[in-house]
Amino acid sequence: MQIVVKNISKDFGKKRTAVHAIKDISVEVDQGEFLGIMGPSGAGKTTLLNMISTNERPDHGQIIIDGLDLTQLHDRDQAKYRRNKMGFIYQSFELLDSLNVKENVILPLALNRSNKKLIEERFIYMMQLLNIENLSARAIDELSLGQRQIVAAARALINRPEILFADEPTGSLDSKSATILLNYMQMINQKEKTTILMATHDAFTASYCSRVVFIKDGVIFSEIVNPGNRDKFFEQIINMQRTIGGGDYFNVSQNN
C-alpha cells in the first residue's frame, strides 16, 4: 500500500499565538516499507503520524493512500478506513483497562463485526505469533509495561492492517522489552508485508527501520536509508541527530 503525502501543513492555536506544527511536508512511503520518523520533541513527528493516520486533519495538502485522498473523506468514513486498514501502537499503550487481554486484542475484529470463529482463529494466531498465549485471561493492571505494549501490538495487528502506526512504541519500555517489541515489529513487517510508520526520538529504535526521515521545526530536514547493516545505520542516525541538535525546545537555555 503506497502512501503519498503532498504538501501538508498544520497549525495549532489562534492567529497570533499560532504554532506551525507541520509546514508543507511531502513524503512517499512504499508498500511494505518500515519508515521511521525522527526528530527532537516538538518537531511535529506525532502530528505528522496523526494526520497520515486520519486522527487529525491537515490544514492544507493531501494524504493519498493507494490513490484514495483520505483528506476528502467524511469523519465517519475516515474512522471506518482507520478501523479496517490501520493499526496503532502508542507510547501510552491505550489499552482499555476495563477489558482483559483477550478482549483488548480482539476489539478491532469485534468492532468490524467479524464472525466468532474468525475472531478466535485470529486471536490464537496472534497470541502464538507474539508468544503471549499465557496472558490471554489476565487483566491489564496485572501486566508489566513490556507485556502491555506487546498486547497493544497484538491488538494493532489482529485485523491484518495494511499500515501500522507506532508512536514512540518503546518510549515507556526498558531496553529488553523494547528490543523484543522491535523484533516483533520487524518480523511482522517482513512476514506480513505490513507497512510500518514509526515516530521515535530514539536512535536504537529507529535503527530497525528501512528508512528514516528527520523532521525539525515542522519540515523534513533530511532522510537516511538503511544500508543493510544495523550498526552502521545506527551510527548514521546518531550523526544526523547531532547535526539536527535538540531543536528549539532544547535551545531555550542557549538563547538565554
Added chain:
Amino acid sequence: MYRKIIKRSLSNMRDSYLIYILACSFAIGIFGILLSMGDNPSVHSALSWWDDFIYDITTIMSSIFAFFAFIYMIYVGGFFVKQQRNEFLTFEKLGMPRWAIITISFLQTAIVQAVAWVIGLSVMLVFQKFMGMLLFYLMQIRFNFVMHIGLKSFGLLVDVFLISTLVLSLINAIKTMRILQKRQRRTIIKTRWWLRIPAGIFGVILLLTAQIVTLYLFKDMRIISYSSKPLTEIVYIMGADIFGTYLVYFGFLPTILNIMERIHSVSYSGINLFSFKYMKERLFQNISILWFVTELSALALALLTFCYFGYQAVHQNYNSAYPFELAANKDTVKVIRKELKKNHAQIKGSYKTAVKINLVSYYSKSSQSYIRQPMTFMSYSDYESLPKRMHKNNAKINSHEFLKIDYNSSLMYNSDIDEHNIEVKGAPMIRTAEQGNSFPYGSSMHFGPMMIVPDNYYEKMPSEVKDTFYGWDFKKGDRLKHSQMKKLENYRDAYYMKVEFESSLSKSTIEVMKKEPNKYEAATYTQAGFLRQGNLKKHFKQGGGFYLFIVALFSVALLVALGSVLTLRILLRDDYQSSQLRTLQKIGVEESEIKGIIRCENTLTFLIPIVFALIQSFAAIAMFDFGRHISKNIILIYAGYIVLYGLFGIISFKVSWRGIKQKFKL
C-alpha cells in the same frame, strides 16, 4: 497562583457547575419567593380571611424547602470535591501545603455558592411578581400582586446566605482534608457475584410479589375501615418495593449485563464488547444514587397521586354537600325568593323536587349494626331530571332499581357494598339498593340517608312527612347581603321531627314540630330550611388554588433536584472513564458509536429510576384511587412528570456528549 488554580478548576468543570448553580439558584429563588410572600402586603389584603394562615404556611413551607435544598447542596457539592481528588493529591505531591489546598476547596465552594445566591436572588426578584400572580390566578382572586420584599425577609435571606455558604464551604474543606489524609487510589468495586446473583433474584421476587399484592390491594382497599389486611399489604408492598429495587440494582441488572457480556455472539459484535463492561462499571458506581433517585421519584409520584385524589375527594365531598348555590325547602322558599327578587339576582337555573319522609329499618353492612331512622324518598324521574352533577358520582341505576344515598364517613374510601332488605313503613321491603354518596340538594339539607325509588313505588308509598326541595344556580352569585343573611338565619331550621320508635315500624311514628324543642332527645331530627355556599365556595377555591400552588412548586423542585443529581453523576465521570472513550476513538471507533454509548448510558441512568418509580407508584394508585381504577387524569399527571424528567435526560445527554467531544479534541 491560587487565584489561577481556582479559576482553572471552575472553568474546567463549567458545564457541571452550571447545572449545579442553576439547580441551586432555582431552589434559592423559590425559597426567597415563598419567604417574601408571607409578609407581602398584597397577599395580606387579598387574603384577609385567611389571617395569619398564609404567613404561617409560607414560613413552614420555605423552612422545609430550605432544609431539603441544603441537604441537596451538601450532597451534590461533594461530587465536585470528589472529582478534583487527583488534582488535590497532585498539588500536595508538588509540595503545596495542605492548608492551601483546603483553602482552595473552601474558596471554590464559596464562589460557586455566592454565584448561585446572586442568580437565585435575581430569579426571586424577577419571578416574584409572576409567581404571586400565578398564586392569585390559581386562588381565583382578582387582585394586583405587588412586588415586595420586607426588611425582615431580606435580613433572613442574607443570614441564610452567609450561614449556608460558610457551612457548605467548611463541609467541602473537610472533605478535601479527608482526601488528603486518606490518599487512597481509585477504589476497585468488588463484583462478588456469589452475593449479587442471589440478591438480584431475591430482589426480583420481592418486586414481583409486591406487584401481585398491589393487585390484591386494589380489591382490598375498600375494606380498610374494618380490616387490617390492606394495611398489612401496604406495609409489605412498601418494604418489598424499596428493598427489592435496591437488590435488583445491586444484583439483577449487573448480572444481566454480565450474562450478555458472556454470550460471545452478542458481546463480540461491534462496540458491545466495551459498552457492556462500561455500563456495568457505571452501574456499580451509581447503584446508591439510582436507588435514591428511584425512591424519591416514587415518593414524588405517590405524593402527586395522594394530592390529586385527595383534592378530588375534597372536591367531590364539597360538591355533594353543596350541589346548588342555594337550596331551600317548602317552608323557606317564599322568603328566599323574596330576598332574591330584592337583589335582582340573575338566576341561571332553578329546580324543585317533591320528597317523602318515611321510617325505615335495616341492617347496615358498612357499620355492621341494625339501623332505624327516617329516610327521605325521591322518585327516579325526579332524580334523573336534576342536573347531571347531582348523580354523576353515584352508582348508575335504571328506572326499576333503588339507590341509597348516605353520608360518607371517609373522604378517601367509599364503601360501595349494596344494601339489602330495607324495611319501609307501609311499603314493600327494598331487597337490594345500590349505594351512593352524592345527595341531590346537598347533604346538609338532609338529616339522614336518601332513597331513590322507582316512580310507581314512590307513588304508592305512604309518608310521614311530605316536603319539597328547591335549588338555584346563579350568574355571579346570589348577591345576598349580610343583613339579608342575618334575616334568613331565623329560617335556618325548617322543622323538627321527633321519632317514636316502637316494637315494629308500623307502630312507630314521626311527630313534626315547628319550634325548636327545649330538650333534644336521641330520636329528634332537624330539617334544614336552606343551604347556601356563599363564602365557602370562595374559600374552597382559594384553598384549592393555594394547595395546587404549593404542590406544583414542590413537585417541580423535587424534579429539578433529582434530574440535576442524575445529570451531574453522568457528567462527572472520572478521568479514567473519559480516557477509555478517547482510546476507542483513537483505535478507529466511529464518533457515532461512542455517542451511542453515551446515549445508552444516559438512557439507562434516567430510564431505570423512572421505570422502577412507576412500578412502585402503582401501589400509590391502589391506595389512594379508592382502589377502583387508574383514572385518565392520573395518567396525564404521571405523563407530565415523565416528560419533564425526560427533558433532564435529553439535556444531560447533550451536555455529556459535548464534554466528551471537547476531551476528544484535546
